[in-house]
Amino acid sequence: MSVDKNGLIRDIRLPFGLSDGEAVFEALKKEGLPPSTHAFVLRRSLDARRKEITEVFTVALSDIYSEFCYDFSKPCGREKKVLVVGFGPSGLFAAYLLAEYGFCPTVAERGKPVDERVKDVELFWKTGVLDPESNVQFGEGGAGTFSDGKLTTRINDERCRFVLNTFHRFGADRSILSAAKPHIGTDVLRSVVRSMRNRILSLGGEILYNTKLTDFSVENGRLKEVYLNGEPRSFDAVILASGNGAGDTYDLLMKKPLLIENKPFSVGFRAEFLQSDINIAAYGKNASDDRLPPADFSFFTHLKEGTVYTFCMCPGGYVVNSSSDEGRLVTNGMSYSGRDGKNANAAFLATVTAKSPLQALEIRRKIEAAAFSLHKGKAPATLIKNFLDGSVPSSFGHVLPTFQPGVELDGFEGIFPEKTLSMLQRGIAEFGKRFFYDPQGVLTAPETRTSAPMRIVRDSAFQAVGASGLYPCGEGAGYAGGIMSSAVDGLKVAEEIIGLNREKL
Ligand SMILES: Cc1cc2nc3c(=O)[nH]c(=O)nc-3n(C[C@H](O)[C@H](O)[C@H](O)COP(=O)(O)OP(=O)(O)OC[C@H]3O[C@@H](n4cnc5c(N)ncnc54)[C@H](O)[C@@H]3O)c2cc1C
Incomplete structure (x- = not known):
């Protein structure tokens, strides 16, 4: 650890929960700098995987560190419309x-x-x-x-x-x-x-x-x-x-x-889990520490046909109806600043490459229209276990879907191209092996507008x-x-x- 040429002191690992002021004090002390030095916390990131929860800080010295800014004092417009x-x-x-x-x-x-x-x-x-x-x-x-x-x-x-x-x-x-x-x-x-x-x-x-x-x-x-x-x-x-x-x-x-x-894009669905389960999967024994924020995750796996990955993970969030066209259905995720919803959600997406921009738009529209027409605008939803074995569930388990105005249990038949469906199945199975498997996790389709x-x-x-x-x-x-x-x-x-x-x- 030492001050770099940009005026940054990096990688200062400290116990979890210190204020910015305390972190600056510790960083200056470790660096042998006087406590009166002007400095601030540029970045703090949590590490809750170890037995002892810590935070890793980057502290910036105000006199050396300079950040990007514009000079608004020199207006230069008006004549251009x-x-x-x-x-x-x-x-x-x-x-x-x-x-x-x-x-x-x-x-x-x-x-x-x-x-x-x-x-x-x-x-x-x-x-x-x-x-x-x-x-x-x-x-x-x-x-x-x-x-x-x-x-x-x-x-x-x-x-x-x-x-x-x-x-x-x-x-x-x-x-x-x-x-x-x-x-x-x-x-x-x-x-x-x-x-x-x-x-x-x-x-x-x-x-x-x-x-x-x-x-x-x-x-x-x-x-x-x-x-x-x-x-x-x-x-x-x-x-x-x-x-x-x-x-x-x-x-x-x-x-x-x-x-x-042409540009590769992705389609898939939103997966919902209990936030408390995600906290346990991510934080282990520390999960009961209520000072910790609701945990997140990210995942990707490369398959020979393309990649399956998670996107826009929303801890304590909601799956939302993001449609903008009559007769088409789109899901996405959001949360409030408190991130205090019962569920966590994330998009699970498979990459798609179309032959032309027009075909790409058609693929997207076809998926959205198929999903809409199945249940007149209510979203098709299934459980992870059923998605993997190809059956249709009869009821939800401990994870209840948050999508409004409601979902209908379904098998996702006819929504996605066969190849995409198979990629998503293998992707979610791999996620289960590597991070967390909940057979009652809920999948709500389709997510088509992430890129x-x-x-x-x-x-x-x-x-x-x-x-x-x-x-x-x-x-x-x-x-x-x-x-x-x-x-x-x-x-x-x-x-x-x-x-x-x-x-x-
Ligand atoms: C529910 C949801 C949750 C998301 N969560 C996140 C997140 O947490 N973090 C994140 O980084 N990204 C998130 N995204 C993605 C993010 O919102 C987009 O990446 C981002 O908004 C794209 O910005 P943009 O300005 O390019 O386009 P947009 O935000 O799509 O804005 C385009 C605007 O253009 C207007 N418009 C379209 N056509 C016309 C026209 N012909 N004439 C006039 N106006 C027109 C539209 O009404 C719209 O307001 C989320 C998206 C959704 C839907």
Whole structure:
């Protein structure tokens, strides 16, 4: 252990439960530095696998450590008219950065403001009556709003820190700044989205709700006009941050002279277990220590046909109906900030490679439609034991499904392609061997929207190949997967439009 050139003291293992201040004190002491040295906890991660629970800290010395930030004191916009299509994490962060730099962006979001949207979603979960423009996928905050609000990511980009700081500045708890697995929860995320929107408005931005990009024209390789709810408008730059849920927007894009390429995607189901069982599997004898957070897990296995893996594990969470199209069914998972639900859930997914973007979209739609039609919108659900032996269960055991407006016991017949079904069966069996097997664990199908089924190719200036002036962005365009990476992609695209020279940031 020693201070590195970035001003970091890493790998300080201390007993569980110390405050940030105590951890800084211990780190400075071990380093032989005076206790008055300005320092803070950059990261803390829990290790509850050993007999004695510990936390591993990274402490940053304030005078040496410098983190990525923008200089908002130098506004450079106004004359450029920028449209942001979609107000999910990628559109939100793009619009926010543009607004801070004085660009007054216009945002077109097909759904409603977050508070109205919450009411529509709650009604849908209760009654099954879907509003195709205001649901878990569409509306202010995007798909991320009704989520677990996990901010973990596999990307290693310095902008991640800026995203965390921004979430904190607009209302998220300070703990997300240092947690190894930061988590906001759907309840807090909604108010953060509201506050960020108010900031964008206060800086002169404009947000058009219930406003859909319905068409656009391209002339001589350049974007000419966009049509919002059928009305033509002109902008200097258009950020397309429409997410991966909008099938009709994909249909529109596929008709245009853009370069759209194949991208592997994944389909599967949500698995639910008792959180108390997951705690025992992960923490062993320490599971009864109620200071510990509800445990999580992640798993993958490579098969010869592809990979089966878990995704978006939600400790103390709920399986939610995330459909956005009439006659199609989609599941996902979310949790509240307290993560205090009885069940834990995670997506179990198998990779799929289609021959073309169109075929990928068709596979996804076919699975969603098959699942919907089985029980008129109630989700098909089975138990792990039955899924493995191919039978249909007659009742649930100790794990009760949380999906609303309800599930019907089923055998998943006719929902997934045979190959996918077989991959999922082997994957879940392997998970049982390696981590945890509960024959009464509940599987609810289908999960189809965890990744974009195609990529809209862009050039080195982030503009669509075939339509300059159009900036495909975020998860829907195939450049992100999750809240954090979508937000980071939104920042990158906005930087390009603003003209920020990365060297000078
Ligand atoms: C229930 C649920 C839970 C999730 N949990 C997590 C999690 O815990 N952690 C995590 O990292 N990720 C999670 N995700 C995934 C995450 O939400 C997405 O990766 C992320 O929201 C993608 O951001 P985006 O901005 O690219 O697109 P989106 O969030 O999908 O936003 C796109 C927006 O564009 C709008 N739109 C679409 N078409 C048009 C159009 N033609 N005109 C105008 N507007 C349009 C939509 O209404 C939507 O608001 C979850 C997703 C769901 C559904």
